[in-house]
Amino acid sequence: MTVSPPRSGDVRALLTVTEPGHVADEELLALGTGRVARTALGELLHRARLSDLAGTRVTVEFRWGCGTEEVVLCLVVESGKAEIAEHPREAPGAIVTQRLAEVVLALYGPADPVPAATRELHWPGAELLRPGAARGTEFAIVHRLLAALDRRDRPGLAELAVRHGSDKWGPHQYTRHYERHFAPLRDRRLTVLEVGIGGYGDPAEGGASLRMWRDYFPRAEVYGVDLWDKSALDGPRLTTVRADQSDRASLSAVAERHGPFDIVIDDGSHVSALTLATFEALFPHVRAGGLYAIEDVQTSYWPVFGGNGTDLADPGTTMGFAKDLLDGLNHTELLDSHGRAPRPTDAELAGIHFYRNLIVLEKGVNTGQSPIADELNARLRRSGS
Numbered sequence: 001m002t003v004s005p006p007r008s009g010d011v012r013a014l015l016t017v018t019e020p021g022h023v024a025d026e027e028l029l030a031l032g033t034g035r036v037a038r039t040a041l042g043e044l045l046h047r048a049r050l051s052d053l054a055g056t057r058v059t060v061e062f063r064w065g066c067g068t069e070e071v072v073l074c075l076v077v078e079s080g081k082a083e084i085a086e087h088p089r090e091a092p093g094a095i096v097t098q099r100l101a102e103v104v105l106a107l108y109g110p111a112d113p114v115p116a117a118t119r120e121l122h123w124p125g126a127e128l129l130r131p132g133a134a135r136g137t138e139f140a141i142v143h144r145l146l147a148a149l150d151r152r153d154r155p156g157l158a159e160l161a162v163r164h165g166s167d168k169w170g171p172h173q174y175t176r177h178y179e180r181h182f183a184p185l186r187d188r189r190l191t192v193l194e195v196g197i198g199g200y201g202d203p204a205e206g207g208a209s210l211r212m213w214r215d216y217f218p219r220a221e222v223y224g225v226d227l228w229d230k231s232a233l234d235g236p237r238l239t240t241v242r243a244d245q246s247d248r249a250s251l252s253a254v255a256e257r258h259g260p261f262d263i264v265i266d267d268g269s270h271v272s273a274l275t276l277a278t279f280e281a282l283f284p285h286v287r288a289g290g291l292y293a294i295e296d297v298q299t300s301y302w303p304v305f306g307g308n309g310t311d312l313a314d315p316g317t318t319m320g321f322a323k324d325l326l327d328g329l330n331h332t333e334l335l336d337s338h339g340r341a342p343r344p345t346d347a348e349l350a351g352i353h354f355y356r357n358l359i360v361l362e363k364g365v366n367t368g369q370s371p372i373a374d375e376l377n378a379r380l381r382r383s384g385s
């Protein structure tokens, strides 16, 4: 019997169970070892990307022990296509035995290396003993699977953007900036939301960057919002939601249901008014220490996107708004005479990074003050000016 793809609920259960950095057999027995093993092998298969390995049919058998139980699953790979089967149809080329808890921790647990101390690898077949035996494809497949399981196969964001066809590398050079901000978060348990899935009205198109985030962050649950139905893209750790970013109530509802978020990326309409409304709706749902990115902010200068062709400081444009947030970073140091209206986000915006066409905002506590501003304001008030 061929095994169907893993379900999001099962994946979430495994992400939760591995959170403390260790897993007890009893926890996996309670979840159901068969389900756990199928989910884990589905994830491993996805991460190993065997599709570019052409060659003869190879069967790899996984025997994963848990308590006194042993789950046996087979991976059948032929010409780059792979399927998981519950019952071996033929003698396997390789047999990998390991404790299920170790496999689950290696796939879904925190970043600390999992030593694979319980793993054994067998290569049945006497021809191995003969010189010149041609089992290269088999070796390559098993090597790729184990590298993925041990997190030794770690493509960067630029490579993943190219692999999935995202323009975040190429026309834009966002991936190198994102890598700087996201690399320290890579192995954390994260919730990531991107507004704008891509493909516009075509239900089967888009999702390039959602797939890139999913593959970059192995422990993240990734959500995408789009004006159009993109549910065809849904899968383990990737969920799409239909919502209009001009409708704050719908965005808040998405955030209530799936947030709080560690990372939000706005790559939707790029219409300034909608970008600002989205920031107001979603920034409150970003965790302290989290990041909020706004892409394609050059549209601030283009009237056709609701930008301003003459006034660079127009607070109704994304760049004008962000420039005011810059002063907000120092909100406790401003003098009364500056007359700047405080923003609700001032006290929780800890950093702003500007790049060409891209802004990355850091959420954090921003309430500190130097004593001088206080004193200068007191003097201003005394002098009545």
Ligand SMILES: C[S@@+](CC[C@H](N)C(=O)[O-])C[C@H]1O[C@@H](n2cnc3c(N)ncnc32)[C@H](O)[C@@H]1O
Binding pocket: 166, 167, 168, 194, 195, 196, 197, 198, 199, 200, 201, 206, 207, 208, 209, 210, 225, 226, 227, 228, 243, 244, 245, 246, 267, 268, 269, 274
């Ligand atoms: C540039 S594409 C996103 C590309 C994708 N993030 C990527 O990097 O692969 C913009 C997407 O935003 C969506 N969009 C446009 N206006 C929107 C709105 N008002 N609300 C939600 N999504 C919108 C479009 O349907 C389109 O799919």
